[in-house]
Amino acid sequence: MEKEIKIRIRDLHKSFGKKNVLNGVNLDLYKGESLVVIGGSGTGKSVLIKCIQGLLTPDSGSIEIDDIEIVNENPDVIDRMHSKMGMLFQGGALFDSLTVWENVAFDLIQNRGFNRKEAKIVAVKVLRQVGLTEDIADLYPSELSGGMQKRVGLARAVITRPEIIFFDEPTTGLDPIMADVINDLIIESAKDLGATTLTITHDMASARKIADKIAMLYQGKIIWYGTVKELDKTTNPYVRQFINGSSKGPIKVEK
């Protein structure tokens, strides 16, 4: 049986001025699957994720989520899509004027009609799920370490039990042990929710751990797509160079 496609991207183009960042991206994300997009800095990974979220408007091409086109759609359609999505931002993007629990419960209070008392109970429960204790609920994000902020960001992303979760460089800036803890939490939460996830990263250890499928983005196009096992066997010189982290190869980096 064909697996159901959750997100279908076709011939996506996006440029900033004269710089073509996305140059005809084609990608399918199947329901319940974890796709990791790898690629060097400046290859358009973040732009891709922002286009899917409706934060940037592509120049041309199509993005369908559950068979509904979202490119150039009206804000209501995109808003409805957002209620199905959660996102963990690279820097956490926690609201620094709100406390930890208010951050986690933001969507519940603003859009889902929870009163503050109920929302706090749910928020504390989700904070526990990501390994944080109740006593940090009333602190402000600036009082937390980088790893804790990532966990709070994760709690905020999963509290509404979204169908799709995006992870933008989830392990960047963390020590290897904390990075692995975050990887485990990502896998656990996705499994628990049965969610489809799209992660962008250049951390190969993280990619291998959380991916069902891996896609490599280079010069605005997907140049390789396959499973983790296939990744290790591939002879694609671009992928080999990237996973080996070598400065010699077809990928030229400005020095």
Place this chain on the structure above:
Amino acid sequence: MIIRLGEVFLRTLGKPLVKFLYSLGDLTAFVVKAIYHCFVPPFYFKLFFKQVLDIGFYSLPVVGLTTLFAGMVIALQTYSGFSGFKAESVIASVVLISVTRELAPVLSALMVSGRIGAAMAAEIGTMRVTEQIDALVTLSTNPFKYLVAPRLWAGLLVLPLLVLVGDIIGIFGGYVVGVYKLGFNPANYITATFQDLQYIGIISGLVKAAVFGFIISMMGCYHGYKSKGGAQGVGNATTNAVVSSSILILIFNYLITEMFFSR
């Protein structure tokens, strides 16, 4: 040769002109969108009241001091300029007119622009560069309704109240100098002040205040919202917010005065 020079001239002129027109279009689109979202629910009343407190209550000391000294200095200057000539009533009247029509609205707005416009641009700018605004969108919350609309409403409604307080303090400043330094009769000074009280002067001052409040909030939000490039970008946004709102305040001050008093 002349054609070639003309071409060079047009080219040098063209690029900044296109850039200027682009910014103007961008600003206009932002203003239209912001005003639209001011009238469309959901409304965030709690955030509005927080802004009222920030813009209004916490600006009271600054506005009070500014208008107090403005009123005092006008009384002193007028006395030295008009000495001996029906001084009491002239001074009371000059203080009244200059404070309510010009000094209280303009000076208060400039002070509030430095205090609040800069803070708004810095806060929203930091939210922009740390992806907090993107996070708002992904949490199904419109940043225009959540961040911009409460600030615009607060600026528009609170500045007139501030200026009204500033009017009273400014006139009191004139009274203090008149009575305690220049030795005028307090009762005569107060009578002279009330005799010259014109509603048009006070109303024009309050209309100015509302427009200035709107300008301060709009410029703070616009420059913050459009800032990019980390700490330096936020710094630039803050400077631009204060400079542009100060210039706009002075321009609109003239235009509104023209509207009310040119006959």
